[in-house]
Amino acid sequence: MTTALTPPPGRLADRYASAFPESRRRFDRARGLFPTGVTHDTRMMDPFPVYVSHCKGSKKWAVDGPELIDYFVGHGSHILGHSDPAVVHAVQTQMAKMTHPGASHDLELEWGTLVQKLVPSAERVRFTGSGTEATLMALRLARLFTGKPKVLKFHGHFHGWHDYATVSSDPPYDAPGVAGVPDAVSRQCVAVPPNDLGLVERALSHDPDIGAVILEPTGGHWGAVPVRGEFLRELRDICTRHDKLLIFDEVITGFRVAPGGAQAFYGVRPDLTALAKILAGGLPGGCLAGRADVLAYLEPRPGKPKMKHPGTYNANPLSAAAGVATLNQIATGDPCRKATAAARDLRNGFNALFAERNVPWVAYGDFSMVRILPGYTGERPRPEVTGHDGLIPHGGDVNALDGPKNLAQMTALRQAMLLNGVDWWWLGGMTSAAHTAGDVAATVAALGSALDLLAAEGIV
Numbered sequence: 001m002t003t004a005l006t007p008p009p010g011r012l013a014d015r016y017a018s019a020f021p022e023s024r025r026r027f028d029r030a031r032g033l034f035p036t037g038v039t040h041d042t043r044m045m046d047p048f049p050v051y052v053s054h055c056k057g058s059k060k061w062a063v064d065g066p067e068l069i070d071y072f073v074g075h076g077s078h079i080l081g082h083s084d085p086a087v088v089h090a091v092q093t094q095m096a097k098m099t100h101p102g103a104s105h106d107l108e109l110e111w112g113t114l115v116q117k118l119v120p121s122a123e124r125v126r127f128t129g130s131g132t133e134a135t136l137m138a139l140r141l142a143r144l145f146t147g148k149p150k151v152l153k154f155h156g157h158f159h160g161w162h163d164y165a166t167v168s169s170d171p172p173y174d175a176p177g178v179a180g181v182p183d184a185v186s187r188q189c190v191a192v193p194p195n196d197l198g199l200v201e202r203a204l205s206h207d208p209d210i211g212a213v214i215l216e217p218t219g220g221h222w223g224a225v226p227v228r229g230e231f232l233r234e235l236r237d238i239c240t241r242h243d244k245l246l247i248f249d250e251v252i253t254g255f256r257v258a259p260g261g262a263q264a265f266y267g268v269r270p271d272l273t274a275l276a277k278i279l280a281g282g283l284p285g286g287c288l289a290g291r292a293d294v295l296a297y298l299e300p301r302p303g304k305p306k307m308k309h310p311g312t313y314n315a316n317p318l319s320a321a322a323g324v325a326t327l328n329q330i331a332t333g334d335p336c337r338k339a340t341a342a343a344r345d346l347r348n349g350f351n352a353l354f355a356e357r358n359v360p361w362v363a364y365g366d367f368s369m370v371r372i373l374p375g376y377t378g379e380r381p382r383p384e385v386t387g388h389d390g391l392i393p394h395g396g397d398v399n400a401l402d403g404p405k406n407l408a409q410m411t412a413l414r415q416a417m418l419l420n421g422v423d424w425w426w427l428g429g430m431t432s433a434a435h436t437a438g439d440v441a442a443t444v445a446a447l448g449s450a451l452d453l454l455a456a457e458g459i460v
């Protein structure tokens with residue numbers, strides 16, 4: 001097993017380039033192959049991204065050799081850690097049996113039953129190929145059920161990349177449209193700043209065409225601007241009073257925050273819930289779960305329109321096998337508890353480091369999601385105990401917490417963390433049940449040494 005590199009001397013960017021030469025070689029090839037050279041926007045990185053050969057537990061290994069503590073955790077899908085033995089066994093066994101029967105099968109029943117058992121509002125379940133497809137389905141069903149074309153969303157909340165909810169996902173949040181999306185479609189999505197119930201009331205009262213409200217229930221971009229239970233409870237009341245559907249996008253929070261997601265943790269029942277990521281145990285897959293009378297629009301009924309829904313890989317047996325092996329462990333509550341504890345310890349460790357060094361940065365976030373915010377001189381958080389009620393910096397202002405980013409600083413931080421053996425997800429990171437106290441301590445030490453590297457470049 002190779003351990004992290006001792007950073008070579010020189011400027012940070014040069015150290016990074018000389019520490020990961022094999023990755024650079026691959027990226028040079030990729031540039032002639034893929035637009036931007038990568039296959040997902042979040043993997044774009046200057047001057048090149050790290051290529052990874054294999055992963056296990058909380059670790060991933062760069063093709064250049066170093067072992068890295070991983071805080072991408074499969075874009076949030078690996079709460080058990082990479083290559084969990086039960087998941088690997090289930091998928092390998094299933095692979096030899098069948099990957100696509102072109103027919104109904106037992107594993108989809110088992111998978112759907114687990115979703116129904118764990119997620120409080122899941123009266124019915126329909127599997128999709130991804131989280132994007134799940135929110136797409138939620139919005140189309142909401143239109144059919146309510147007879148209203150529009151949806152209300154919040155600035156900075158991300159619901160996948162289809163045309164119908166991409167408005168105001170990224171700063172600047174008041175930009176009128178989205179590149180490539182017809183204005184007529186963008187206008188069907190009304191976006192307001194997060195956490196302001198007055199604005200929600202006003203929008204719902206003034207625009208009779210809005211039929212539903214969608215949100216990430218712990219806050220946009222997995223908690224960059226945290227949402228707390230009181231807001232969810234009042235939003236539920238408002239939606240009920242105005243006769244609107246409430247849609248939780250639990251693609252990240254589902255099976256992460258708690259076995260039943262944010263809705264179970266906060267005791268708030270949405271009408272529809274989009275799920276993906278952990279749902280499929282790190283393989284592709286998603287589902288929409290929710291009220292039977294809304295999902296009934298997927299069924300042919302006399303006098304009612306039916307929403308068409310094919311999808312080659314819906315409930316495919318490999319994703320189902322991984323999902324069942326994962327959700328059976330999630331049901332114990334143990335993975336969510338462990339991941340939350342690791343993230344809480346990480347936030348506490350980071351904040352102690354910033355305080356000790358008098359660095360104007362802060363760590364915050366809820367559950368197993370961690371955020372770092374540079375350029376913060378406000379009130380310092382006290383060590384958290386629970387993992388979900390720490391200080392929210394800047395009073396939760398979306399533009400201060402999740403506004404335009406300093407890309408040069410973020411890139412330098414990412415490079416410095418990689419040099420110190422940590423793949424930190426830009427300004428955030430998610431933990432898994434596989435992250436140990438040793439990983440947390442090593443990550444805090446890595447950030448300490450990254451701050452030195454940044455200070456030497458005049459970046460902190």
Ligand code: PMP
Pocket residue numbers: 075130131132133135158159160161216249250251252276277286
């Ligand atoms: N909703 C949220 C909250 C997400 O974070 C994501 C993906 N990061 C999606 C929807 C889209 O899911 P997918 O990438 O599976 O299409």
